[in-house]
Amino acid sequence: MASSETAAATGQRARGVAPFLRSQMRNIAPFLTLIFLSAFFALASPSFATIDNLGNILTQVSVTGVIAVGLTFVILCAEIDLSIASIANVTGIAVAYFTLQDSYVNIANIPLPGALAILLSILLCAALGLVNALGLTVIGIPSFIMTLAMMQIAAGISALLVRGQIAYKVPGLISTLGSGAIGGIPWIVIVAAIMLLGGHLVLTYTRFGRYVYMVGGNREAAEYSGLNVKLILGSVMVISAVCSGIGGMLGVAHFGSAQQNEFDTYLLDSIAAVVVGGTSLFGGRGGIGNTIVGLFVLGVLNNGLDHVNIDSFLKILIRGVILLAALIINVYAQRLREKAAE
Amino acid sequence: MQEGRQPILELQGITKSFGGVEALRGVDFALLPGEIHGLVGENGAGKSTLMKIIAGVHAEFSGRFLLDGQEMRFRSARDAHAAGIAMVHQELSVAPDLTVAENVFLGNQPTNRLGLVQWRRMAREAGEQLARFGIDVDPTSRLGDLPIGLQQLIEIARVLFSGARIVILDEPTSALSPPEVERLFATLRRLREEGTAIVFISHFIEDILRVSDTVTVFRNGRKVAETASAATTKGALIEAMIGRGGEALEHSYTDDLVLPRPSDSPAVLKVDQLSLARSLKDVSFEARAGEVLGIYGFMGCGQQELSRILFGKLQPDAGTLAVEGTLKTFASTAAARRAGVALVPESRRAMLFHQEPVYKNISISILDRIASLLLKPAQERDIAKRQVEQLQIRPPVVGLDLGMLSGGNQQKVALAKWLTYPPKLLVLCEPTRGMDVGAKNDVINIVRDLRAKGLAIIVLSTEPETVLSLADRILVLKRGAVVREFKNEPVSKDRLLEAA
Ligand SMILES: Nc1ncnc2c1ncn2[C@@H]1O[C@H](COP(=O)(O)OP(=O)(O)OP(=O)(O)O)[C@@H](O)[C@H]1O
Ligand SMILES: [Mg+2]
Numbered sequence: 060m061a062s063s064e065t066a067a068a069t070g071q072r073a074r075g076v077a078p079f080l081r082s083q084m085r086n087i088a089p090f091l092t093l094i095f096l097s098a099f100f101a102l103a104s105p106s107f108a109t110i111d112n113l114g115n116i117l118t119q120v121s122v123t124g125v126i127a128v129g130l131t132f133v134i135l136c137a138e139i140d141l142s143i144a145s146i147a148n149v150t151g152i153a154v155a156y157f158t159l160q161d162s163y164v165n166i167a168n169i170p171l172p173g174a175l176a177i178l179l180s181i182l183l184c185a186a187l188g189l190v191n192a193l194g195l196t197v198i199g200i201p202s203f204i205m206t207l208a209m210m211q212i213a214a215g216i217s218a219l220l221v222r223g224q225i226a227y228k229v230p231g232l233i234s235t236l237g238s239g240a241i242g243g244i245p246w247i248v249i250v251a252a253i254m255l256l257g258g259h260l261v262l263t264y265t266r267f268g269r270y271v272y273m274v275g276g277n278r279e280a281a282e283y284s285g286l287n288v289k290l291i292l293g294s295v296m297v298i299s300a301v302c303s304g305i306g307g308m309l310g311v312a313h314f315g316s317a318q319q320n321e322f323d324t325y326l327l328d329s330i331a332a333v334v335v336g337g338t339s340l341f342g343g344r345g346g347i348g349n350t351i352v353g354l355f356v357l358g359v360l361n362n363g364l365d366h367v368n369i370d371s372f373l374k375i376l377i378r379g380v381i382l383l384a385a386l387i388i389n390v391y392a393q394r395l396r397e398k399a400a401e
Numbered sequence: 402m403q404e405g406r407q408p409i410l411e412l413q414g415i416t417k418s419f420g421g422v423e424a425l426r427g428v429d430f431a432l433l434p435g436e437i438h439g440l441v442g443e444n445g446a447g448k449s450t451l452m453k454i455i456a457g458v459h460a461e462f463s464g465r466f467l468l469d470g471q472e473m474r475f476r477s478a479r480d481a482h483a484a485g486i487a488m489v490h491q492e493l494s495v496a497p498d499l500t501v502a503e504n505v506f507l508g509n510q511p512t513n514r515l516g517l518v519q520w521r522r523m524a525r526e527a528g529e530q531l532a533r534f535g536i537d538v539d540p541t542s543r544l545g546d547l548p549i550g551l552q553q554l555i556e557i558a559r560v561l562f563s564g565a566r567i568v569i570l571d572e573p574t575s576a577l578s579p580p581e582v583e584r585l586f587a588t589l590r591r592l593r594e595e596g597t598a599i600v601f602i603s604h605f606i607e608d609i610l611r612v613s614d615t616v617t618v619f620r621n622g623r624k625v626a627e628t629a630s631a632a633t634t635k636g637a638l639i640e641a642m643i644g645r646g647g648e649a650l651e652h653s654y655t656d657d658l659v660l661p662r663p664s665d666s667p668a669v670l671k672v673d674q675l676s677l678a679r680s681l682k683d684v685s686f687e688a689r690a691g692e693v694l695g696i697y698g699f700m701g702c703g704q705q706e707l708s709r710i711l712f713g714k715l716q717p718d719a720g721t722l723a724v725e726g727t728l729k730t731f732a733s734t735a736a737a738r739r740a741g742v743a744l745v746p747e748s749r750r751a752m753l754f755h756q757e758p759v760y761k762n763i764s765i766s767i768l769d770r771i772a773s774l775l776l777k778p779a780q781e782r783d784i785a786k787r788q789v790e791q792l793q794i795r796p797p798v799v800g801l802d803l804g805m806l807s808g809g810n811q812q813k814v815a816l817a818k819w820l821t822y823p824p825k826l827l828v829l830c831e832p833t834r835g836m837d838v839g840a841k842n843d844v845i846n847i848v849r850d851l852r853a854k855g856l857a858i859i860v861l862s863t864e865p866e867t868v869l870s871l872a873d874r875i876l877v878l879k880r881g882a883v884v885r886e887f888k889n890e891p892v893s894k895d896r897l898l899e900a901a
Contacts, residue, residue, distance in 0.1 A: 266772045273765060276754045282714065283752040284765045284818070285738030343756060 084392040085337040085344060089352045092335070092385060096356060100363030107366045117248045120358035122147075122310040124251040124351075126329045128258040129302030131350045132295040134333050135262070136275045137342025138202040140299045142191060144326035145213035146184050147307030148319070152217045154180040154233060154308045155226035155317035166224045173230030181304055187213055188300025192293035202296070210326075217319055225318040229311055237312020247309055254302065259347035271295060275342030332357050335385040337392065356385065407470065409434045409598050410455065410567060415464035417450055419805060422796055424450040425462070426622045432567065432598045437589055439609035439630065440602040442619030442642055443837040444809025445795045448602050449491055451619075452569045455600075456488040457481030487565035491572045491602075491808045491835065492750065495556050497545025502527035504544050505559050534558045535584045549748055550576040550700035550863065561588055568592065569600045572808070574608060575834045576747070578699040578863050579898060586612045604809075604837050606635045618642055643839050657891035661873050664692040667725070669826050669857035670711070670742075675720035680706040681881040684720070688826060688857040693848060695872025696861045699901050703881035704861040705747070708830050711859070712744035713737035724826065738766075741825030745818075745832060749811050752818070755804035759794070760785035762803050762814050766822040788817035792843060809835045820847065826857045833867050845870050865894045877901050 101108035126143050133140045156168045157176030171179070187209060194205040229237070236246045262268035270291050274281045282288050306325070311317040336353025338345025360381055364374045408431040417425040425447045432438055440448050453459045454466075457475030465472060468484060475481045481488075495504055502520075503510070505527040510518045527540040536554055544552055553576045560568060574582050589599055589612060603609050609616055610630050618626040618641040626641045668687040675684040680703045688694045698704055709715040711722070713731025722729050724740045731737040737744075743766070746752055754762050764771070764781040771780050785799040792813045794806070803814060812835050819827060832848070833841040848871050852858060860871045868875055875887040877900040885900040 264775055266768050266774065266776055269761070269765075269768065269776060273754060273757070273761075276756055280750075280752050280754055281765075282734050283712075283744065283746055285734050285743070286765070287733065287735035289733070290735075343754075 085339070085389070086349065088388045088392055089335060089337045089349065089356060089385065092388070093352055093356045093359065096359045096363065096381075100359065100366060104363070104366035107363055112362065112366075114245075114248075116355075116358040116362045118245050119362060120332075120354045121245070121247040121251040122306050122313065123325060123328045123332055123357065124354050125254050125306035125309060126303050126325055127332045127350050127354060128254050128347065129295075129299035130329050131258060131333050131338060131345070131347055132262070132271055133202070133299045134330075134338050134340060135271050135342060135345060136292055136295050137278070137340070138195070138292065138295070139330075140191070140202065140206045140296065140303075141326065142187070142206040142209035142213055143299060143303040143329055144322040144324075145210040145217070146187050146300050146303040147310060147325060148322040149187070149213040149217040149220070149307070150180050150184040150304035151307035151311030151321070152220050152226070152317045152319075153183050155229050155311060156220045158226075158228045158230055160226050160228050164224065164226055164228075166221060166226055168220075168226070173232060176230050177233065177308070180308060181301065184300045184304025184307070185297055188297035189293075191300060192296040195296060196289035196293045214319075221317065221319060223319065225316050227316055229308070229317070233308050234312045237309040238315065247313055250305075250309060254305070255347055255351060262346055267291070267294070272343055275339075275344075277343070328357060331382050331385075334389055335382065337389060340389065406433050406435075408432055408467075409469060411465075411467040411470075412451075412455070413465040413467070415451065415454060415462055415466075417447075417454060417459060417462040422805075423622050425454075427464075428619075428622070428624050430617065430624065432600065434566070434598050435593050435596045436615060437593055437599045437601055437613045439613030439616040440600060440619065441604070441606060441609055441616060441638055443621075444813075444835075444840055445807040446619040446642075446837075447622045448619055449571055449808065452488060452571055452600060452602065455481070455567070456486055456569060458488075482565075485564075485566035486569070487560045487563045487567070488569040489557050489560045489571060489573050493549065493553055493556060493748070495544055495552050497543070497552075499544060500524075500541050501531070501538055501544050501547070501555060502540035504555060505530060505540070505562075507559065530562050531555065531558055534561070534588060535581070548701050548705055550578070550581075553577065554581060557585065561592065565597070567598045567600075569602075571602045572604065572835055573601075574603060574605065576700065576831070576863070579865075581700070582608065604835065604841075606638055606838070609638075610635060620644065639838055642837065657893045657896075658869060659891050660875070660888055662889045663874055664689050666690045666692070666855075669725055670859075671723040671726075672711075673721045673723070675707070675710060675717050675722070677703075677706050677710065677715065677717050677881075679881070681710075681717070684878075684881070684883055686876055686883065686886075688859050690825075690855045690857050691852055693852055693858045693860060693871050693873050695868035695875040696859060696878055697865060697868040697875055697897055697901065698863065698878035700863050702863075702878045702901070704830070704863070704878055706881075707878070708744055708746065708828050708859075708861055711737070711826075711828050712742055714744075738824075742828065743819040743822055743824035743826070744828045745815050745830060747830040747834060749808075749815050752815050753803055753811060755802070757803060758800050759789065759803055759806070759814055760799035763788055763799075763817050763821060766818050784821055785817075788821060791820075792817055792847070793840070809837060809840060812836055813840065816844065816847070820851070823851070823854070823856065826859070827851065828859045828861070830861045831863070831867065832860060832871075834864075841870070865897045868897070869894065 106112065126147055130140055130143055154176055157171045157179055159170035160166060160168060191205055191209050194200045195202050236250055239246045262271060270286055274288055274291050278288060307322060310322060332353040333350050334340060335356050336349035338349045360378060410432040412430040415425050415428045428451060430451065442448050454462050457478040457480050460476050466474060502524045506523055511522050513519055524540040531538060536558060557573050593599060601613055613630045616628055616630050616633060616638060617624055618638060620642060666689050669690050670688040673685050675681055684707065696704060706715060710717050713734045713736050729740055760782045763785040771777055782799050789797050789799055794810050794813045803811060816832060833844050848858060860868060862868050875892060876883050877885040879901055
């Protein structure tokens with residue numbers, strides 16, 4: 060038994076490099092994209108490849124990173140969450156709403172102690188995630204539609220809270236984590252790193268993480284294995300909302316203001332980070348490692364374009380085209396893998 | 402073999418390996434026009450692999466491939482199709498979201514001069530074709546809504562009437578009931594008269610002997626025998642397949658078999674007046690600890706629905722279900738599992754994770770018991786290894802992706818998954834489908850072991866042999882109703898068929 064095991068293991072290796080690479084395309088392609096983009100910008104601009112700028116890139120992708128942690132869970136389950144940016148926004152606004160603002164801010168808010176403000180804000184985003192979860196699992200609304208509605212609902216709550224005004228103050232803890240630094244390293248980068256690491260550990264080493272992959276890999280089989288598929292799907296929707304909420308609070312502290320529509324670009328960025336990194340939109344394949352690579356691709360792209368001399372209106376188009384290319388690779392990699400397995 | 406006829410297809414020295422695993426080693430194979438060529442061999446012997454090479458699915462292999470005496474290579478299944486080769490795969494490969502008619506005409510829909518699909522003509526012709534084959538079904542219904550046996554039948558009909566010169570059937574009868582098998586054989590014989598070359602793979606040796614002209618036996622990636630069907634016996638074929646005296650392994654169940662006195666141990670499951678739309682009518686029965694209850698019936702008799710209700714996948718319209726004396730309504734499969742019920746459905750695809758390794762497929766059912774929060778992969782692998790050894794799953798590598806196992810070995814993994822769990826009630830749908838004789842025997846022994854451990858077991862099957870080889874008591878289901886119970890009395894294949 061033991062000997063046949065090793066024989067087969069060497070057989071696996073003897074299978075050759077090409078098929079192995081083909082089956083790993085999903086992980087390799089985003090990495091190559093990252094290296095290519097970095098090399099390109101390093102050559103195109105002397106100010107790109109510096110330690111300072113690396114710090115910039117890290118800081119710039121941190122909020123997206125925090126939001127993308129939860130979204131990775133959702134996409135691994137072959138679902139989608141379009142309400143992440145709105146939930147981030149409303150949570151950021153809520154934490155400011157519960158904080159004493161300067162007298163010139165014209166919002167009829169409810170100042171509370173910092174810890175309570177944070178707690179209430181987290182409860183708010185968790186509750187919104189729970190509504191997503193119930194809509195998806197109990198009523199059976201497809202997540203695409205359910206979270207589209209939630210996107211509007213969260214935006215509505217944001218609007219009611221700030222009524223077109225801007226709030227500035229957030230609790231001290233949030234303010235430190237969002238805009239402070241320790242030993243030269245911004246706290247927000249540390250928080251993002253810890254959350255990404257935590258997400259990775261949960262997905263790889265816990266039973267729940269395994270269930271997420273199994274439900275994403277074959278939902279019917281998961282059900283026939285007696286897994287509580289609805290509970291798992293519901294959980295990932297709540298996880299996604301809470302990660303978004305945390306991202307939103309940090310973001311507000313980072314930007315120094317809380318207002319309507321502040322996070323609009325984060326919807327596309329977060330989805331792009333997850334998918335560009337190689338996590339399959341069909342579920343069951345990928346993970347936080349992929350998301351990290353995706354975040355860097357996005358960060359390098361956004362940051363690098365600012366370092367080179369191009370028409371700033373053209374940049375938007377370039378960004379879109381590069382994202383499209385990465386998405387094509389994602390779908391293509393899925394096919395290659397299926398072929399390799401076949 | 403008839404002398405003097407030119408083979409339509411000839412393969413020489415075919416070798417094919419997947420990574421380190423050699424699936425075929427130097428196989429020669431020839432196919433004559435107007436011949437039905439039977440193929441037998443253990444699970445993982447390489448039958449499907451050879452057929453997939455012929456059908457252009459596997460393009461990479463070494464050896465010579467001659468069609469009509471011309472050496473050639475297919476690059477894809479499309480090429481093979483264009484050359485007149487059609488195959489029914491072991492794994493059902495229908496398009497469940499398309500209609501029956503669309504499936505029948507998949508790839509060559511009738512169009513008018515403008516290139517528009519002629520839907521009405523398509524539905525009519527599909528209906529006619531299926532009717533010729535004895536299938537009565539609305540051509541406009543969604544295929545995925547039909548029972549799996551009917552889907553298989555439609556798939557077979559599609560391939561048989563595609564006009565191919567070479568037709569390959571990889572275990573086509575596994576989900577069919579006896580009358581349908583008869584119809585299939587009649588059609589095969591007619592096609593043979595028309596000069597079609599047919600390859601027929603099956604683990605039912607009797608079927609092979611009855612319908613084929615020539616039989617080829619595979620073992621371990623090699624061809625070990627090729628004889629005229631008339632000149633061999635079941636025992637000889639089984640011996641060639643597994644390399645030991647095999648007569649005892651395959652029982653034909655034509656003689657009466659006396660069922661034991663029913664056990665008087667407590668009922669684990671009590672089903673009362675269960676009804677479901679058009680599928681089940683007032684079904685009542687008990688399953689007792691230490692007893693195997695067989696439920697036999699033709700395809701579409703309501704077995705599939707019944708098994709789904711027992712596992713909480715479907716909710717009945719009326720009737721009750723009690724486990725160990727407590728009434729239960731299973732809102733989900735998770736609830737059924739918590740109550741100690743486990744189900745192995747007839748379709749592997751529905752219960753296995755093809756992209757995940759074997760050990761994850763096996764451990765999924767017991768993960769909550771070996772891991773409260775953190776996974777314990779080493780322990781998972783150990784448990785899986787034990788199952789792989791016990792069920793002799795080949796290759797015995799628990800880290801291999803499930804999709805790389807042969808069909809029969811996948812089926813064993815599906816069983817292994819619940820064997821580690823031991824539930825109180827184990828519901829097995831077609832537990833030996835696609836398994837070779839040796840493996841079937843292993844399953845029989847495993848089920849007996851579990852019975853001795855005091856599990857209540859329900860075996861649902863459309864194959865009389867499966868039920869007869871496993872059950873202590875047999876219910877016959879017909880159009881959703883229990884029409885006969887065999888207990889403590891003689892029973893045989895004929896008696897079962899008569900009752901159904
Ligand atoms: N895609 C694949 N990747 C790796 N190994 C494979 C693949 N397909 C088949 N094999 C291996 O090749 C061998 C032969 O498999 P094959 O499917 O031809 O068996 P079979 O004779 O059809 O068995 P069964 O009766 O169980 O269907 C097995 O050991 C199987 O594990
Ligand atoms: Mg096979």
